[in-house]
Amino acid sequence: MRVHVADHPLITHKLTYLRDKRTDSPTFRRLAEELVTLLAYEATRDVRVEPYEIETPVAPTTGIKLSNPKPLIVPILRAGLGMLEGMVRLLPSAEVGFLGMQRNEETLEAITYANRLPDDLSGRQCYVLDPMLATGGTLAMSIQYLVERGADDITAVTLLAAPEGIKYVEDELAGLDIPVHLVTGAIDEKLNEKGYIVPGLGDAGDRLYGVV
Numbered sequence: 001m002r003v004h005v006a007d008h009p010l011i012t013h014k015l016t017y018l019r020d021k022r023t024d025s026p027t028f029r030r031l032a033e034e035l036v037t038l039l040a041y042e043a044t045r046d047v048r049v050e051p052y053e054i055e056t057p058v059a060p061t062t063g064i065k066l067s068n069p070k071p072l073i074v075p076i077l078r079a080g081l082g083m084l085e086g087m088v089r090l091l092p093s094a095e096v097g098f099l100g101m102q103r104n105e106e107t108l109e110a111i112t113y114a115n116r117l118p119d120d121l122s123g124r125q126c127y128v129l130d131p132m133l134a135t136g137g138t139l140a141m142s143i144q145y146l147v148e149r150g151a152d153d154i155t156a157v158t159l160l161a162a163p164e165g166i167k168y169v170e171d172e173l174a175g176l177d178i179p180v181h182l183v184t185g186a187i188d189e190k191l192n193e194k195g196y197i198v199p200g201l202g203d204a205g206d207r208l209y210g211v212v
């Protein structure tokens, strides 16, 4: 897995406010959206394009346009939903599929409780959105799921990642022969005994949408 840490000062600045426990939900939502737009710039570096002939008012020229099929954006519910608008702003013609996944707080194992994806993802570039890569169980499972449906190029965009989770995803996907990339705003120090990222930002879903 190619891992890119987008450690631009503006990203780190916004992440600092996102991490701060005094930051309220409306501000947290706004910052998450702004951050994903900055990360999306890096994440879409390899988006598939093709030549496109146009005429400017002065002369004909060849530019590029996004190829078909258009990329598929897959936010992982709940917390990934907080990243959707920022990503769609940069890729307005992309389609959006949804996966609902939740980590069991005791076992830390992820289960899938919702799935609204195209059946056939052959030849699709997919962008998976989830703010937190902690143990890596959720991301590994969602990538495996997209690959089973035919996705042939996957980029995960996270705000924070833990070293243990990156290693887990790499080990789980070791046999895969398609490109998988990770673009993250930071790689934090470690996981704590409850599987939370340290220093992290707490529970991203709760901070976006409240404790349920």
Ligand SMILES: O=P(O)(O)OC[C@H]1O[C@H](OP(=O)(O)OP(=O)(O)O)[C@H](O)[C@@H]1O
Binding pocket: 076, 077, 078, 079, 080, 101, 102, 103, 104, 108, 110, 130, 131, 132, 133, 134, 135, 136, 137, 138, 139, 165, 195, 203, 204, 205, 206
């Ligand atoms: O890497 P992992 O150890 O699998 O943990 C990461 C997952 O945990 C959080 O979701 P959560 O299960 O809290 O669901 P939520 O988004 O509904 O809050 C987060 O948004 C990731 O999906």
Ligand SMILES: O=c1cc[nH]c(=O)[nH]1
Binding pocket: 079, 132, 134, 195, 196, 197, 198, 200, 201, 202, 203, 204, 205
């Ligand atoms: O630190 C963490 C780990 C998993 N999920 C979160 O929302 N935060």
Ligand SMILES: [Mg+2]
Binding pocket: 079, 203, 204, 205, 206
């Ligand atoms: Mg949560």
